[in-house]
Amino acid sequence: MTIRTLLDSGADNAVALTAPDRPAMTYAALRRHVDSVGRQLAGNGLGPSDRVAIVLPNGPEMASAFMAVAAYMSAAPLNPAYKESEYAFYLEDLAPKLVIVEAESENPVRAAASALSIPVVEAVVGDNDPAGAFRLFEAEANATPAGADNEALVLHTSGTTSRPKVVPLMQRNIMASARNITASLELTDSDHCLNIMPLFHIHGLIAVLATSMSKGASVCCTGGFNALKFLDQARDEKISWYSGVPTMHQAILLRAKRQADAAKGLGLRLIRSSSASLPPAVFEELNDVFECPVIEAYGMTEAAHQMTSNPLGNGKQKAGFVGIATSPEVCIMDQEGNRLTGDAEGEVCIRGDNVTPGYENNPAANESSFTSGWFRTGDQGFFDGDDYLKITGRLKEIINRGGEKVSPLEVDNVLMEHPAVQQVVTFAVADRMLGEEIGAAVVLADGGELDAAGLRAYAETHLAKFKIPKHIVFLDEIPKGATGKLQRIGLAQKLRLED
Structure with missing residues (x-):
């Protein structure tokens, strides 16, 4: 399976993307749009081995641009809030053949791209276009969707302690991760998710967008996270779930606790948390206020997001634990690369179809990050007697007093x-x-x-x-x-x- 073939999961008249105050985009329209964008890119000389940087605000066009570019070549989404110097670094590192920006955008990526002689094109939205529709070029040419071994997405690590590393993810990596998340959350085509995650990050792109599309489900693409609007948006959209980071859940709880009936009235099937450790106190509050399972998962960019997840079944979630392995293999290793057993604490390591083949142009990082085919996450943790994983910290963040x-x-x-x-x-x-x-x-x-x-x-x-x-x-x-x-x-x- 590839990004393009996963879009075939949705029925023609089923809703794929929604956005506030916009007509919905059906799966039939999304498929036409993705193929049209693929032909437009091909008409301007781009093919499956090329990268396209996407600098768009959160919303339906960002979602559909990612799906369209990733279906035919490699998408390189970038934070639209970067400064020109930051764009210069990322564009030089990624070497995209094109940068997509919002119509009439004055984003500093234009200047950075110009200095590197990288063309910029505007995503033009028509007056009555459905959510996610836009046009890049008038010229089109025949285009062939990317294959399973082609790069689909390229992101950087956070770079909090060193130069950010380039993480290429293949079509097959993303498909494996989408399958894993879909199974963990038991998603169906009737699910509707409110996306509050930025779509330049692996969490929103894979856990919300790609996963929903793989089941013919739908996503409401908001303009970004707004805790004050969340309950109203969730009610108006009749969502069944959402996924966020702990700080988002905490901000939502501040309002939801004052509007307990409104929170319970949403009838959420689940709430998912990932990308950082969810404090047990917040887990319990979410569970009490929304009266639904709270699913904490463990993911990272190098794994195309998810590695472990708490099961959905009633009462199977453990506060403070990130769940069981969800298809990729997960083990605990010591510093010498020996696999530890029982409840021994050590470094969490993974391997599987969802894991990146390696950092780009960084042999030193690959040598230190991979041991006998296992990727070393840099996280410290252990398995309990039920094979639930507990993350005890980042190795680089452990305090040595x-x-x-x-x-x-x-x-x-x-x-x-x-x-x-x-x-x-x-x-x-x-x-x-x-x-x-x-x-x-x-x-x-x-x-x-x-x-x-x-x-x-x-x-x-x-x-x-x-x-x-x-x-x-x-x-x-x-x-x-x-x-x-x-x-x-x-x-x-x-x-x-x-x-």
């Missing part, structure tokens, strides 16, 4: 249980005596009253003394990355806590 290793996730989860705490992220702070000390950035709940001494006193009843944060900073908002994930690495510098 004078030789004592502290998992920031463990501290997060304890502090989150305090009733006055709305959000917390624990991180390392450089220390002259111990090498690293423990810091915590905290956002209080509405009406919450708490000081650093009170939070430390609470922590002391749940944590060993060496795990108690020395540095506690109360903030209105914790800095986040482009996809809404809280950023541990570099937070001490941002908050000027480094010695």
Whole structure:
């Protein structure tokens, strides 16, 4: 299967894409649109081995542009909020043959592309076009959809501690991941998802969009996440599920708890969480407020998103665990590459059809990241007696306090249980005596009253003394990355806590 053939799953008159205040796009229309865009690109000399950068705002055109480009060549979606210098880096690294932008866009990607002699084309939407319809060029030529071994999507790693690495994903990688997620969530063609994830990120592109399309289901493509509008959008669209990162769920809960009847009235079949660890306290609140299963999954770009997921069955979800393996093989290894058994803690490693063949032009990274065919995720964790995986932290984020290793996730989860705490992220702070000390950035709940001494006193009843944060900073908002994930690495510098 390929991106193009998965689109054949939807019935001709079934809805594929919706958007607020726009006519819906059916599967028949989506297939025509994807093939037309493929011919337009072919008419301008592009083929299956070429890359096309997509710089569009979140919404139906971004969704359909990804599906169309990925069906015929390789899509390189980029964050539309980047600065010109950032675009210059990514475009030079990716070497796309074309950049797609919004009509009349003044995005700085134009200047960056011009400096690199990369053509730019506008996606022009007609007055009465359905959600997702646009035109690039008038000229068309015969086009052949990409094959299973062609590259379909190329993204960069986050690059929080080093130069971002290029991650190519083949058609077969994406198809394998879509199958895995579909099975985990038991999706059918009657499901309708509200997409709140950015579509330049693997989570939204695969877990929401490609997965839904593979079952002939539908997606509402919003202009981006807006916690104030979420309940109204979900009600108006009659959605059956949504997927987000923990910070999004927390923001939704702030409103949903005040409108409990409206939240329960949505009748959601499930809520999915991925891309960062979901605090157990948030898991329980979501479950209580929306009265539906909360499915925490574990994914990363190099795996075309999902690797493990909590099963959907009633009562089979474990708070604080990211579930069982969902088709790719998952094991725990020590530093020397030996597979560990039982509940031993070590590095989470994966292999399977969804895993990238390797980083582009980076033999050093490939050598350190692959061991005997297994990809080393950089995450630390263990399996419990039921084969549920628990992530205990990123190896690069583990705090080394004078030789004592502290998992920031463990501290997060304890502090989150305090009733006055709305959000917390624990991180390392450089220390002259111990090498690293423990810091915590905290956002209080509405009406919450708490000081650093009170939070430390609470922590002391749940944590060993060496795990108690020395540095506690109360903030209105914790800095986040482009996809809404809280950023541990570099937070001490941002908050000027480094010695």
